Amino acid sequence: AQTVTQSQPEMSVQEAETVTLSCTYDTSESDYYLFWYKQPPSRQMILVIRQEAYKQQNATENRFSVNFQKAAKSFSLKISDSQLGDAAMYFCAYRSRGADGLTFGKGTHLIIQP
Amino acid sequence: DAGVTQSPTHLIKTRGQHVTLRCSPISGHKSVSWYQQVLGQGPQFIFQYYEKEERGRGNFPDRFSARQFPNYSSELNVNALLLGDSALYLCASSLAMTGGHSNQPQHFGDGTRLSIL
Known part of the structure; x- marks a missing residue:
């Protein structure tokens, strides 16, 4: 079974600064998808960014980018120019190509200091 | 367009009871x-x-247990509720599957908060 590990229970960053959230995963598969979801106190899980394992190029979405290291099974999220609205729980998630259920990490609570 | 909708938003039950949670996917999912x-x-x-x-x-x-209806909405049923079933239950929808599995991301609803007393 796949596992996803987020080793940072909580991170704090000054507004306008850059922060990187870590995620590692364990799998024996070669083809899969990785995601970062954001869950604010309103509790809706919002997709931030996704990466397909067969693509070597790191995904980017505006201020959000990932550093995907397939051999190291690492998938970190970088948030540039942090904004107060970025404050939330961030979850890293894995999905096999041959399945539809997501496997989530335990999450990282991101605090933005004004 | 409406997102994924779930009902109810909050629910309180006691141990041993049964509960049904409902979910309507995004149109087209x-x-x-x-x-x-x-x-x-x-x-x-x-x-x-x-x-x-x-x-x-x-x-x-x-x-x-769960089921999906012809309009693609879904119900989640939980019988003989235990204290450990207290949680936020999230529903997610995604576009049609290709070859039996989807390469599309899942979009989540706001969830149903279930409390067991």
Whole structure:
């Protein structure tokens, strides 16, 4: 079974600064998808960014980018120019190509200091 | 367009009771998945349904069941409720599947907060 590990229970960053959230995963598969979801106190899980394992190029979405290291099974999220609205729980998630259920990490609570 | 909608938003039950949670997917989405999120943890996959058939199941007991209707909405049923079933239950939908599995991301609803007394 796949596992996803987020080793940072909580991170704090000054507004306008850059922060990187870590995620590692364990799998024996070669083809899969990785995601970062954001869950604010309103509790809706919002997709931030996704990466397909067969693509070597790191995904980017505006201020959000990932550093995907397939051999190291690492998938970190970088948030540039942090904004107060970025404050939330961030979850890293894995999905096999041959399945539809997501496997989530335990999450990282991101605090933005004004 | 409306997102994934779930009802009710909050629910309080006692041990041993039964509960039904409901989910309407985004228009055009035919795949629905259910997750359980215990406080302080990431969501755990319970079920995935596509075209009214179960296509995936997580490690949950038989007390948990689900179904999908012709309009692609879905219900999650939990029997003989335990204190440990207290959690946020999330529903997610995604576009049609290709070759039996979806390469589209899942979009989540706001969840149903279930409290067991």
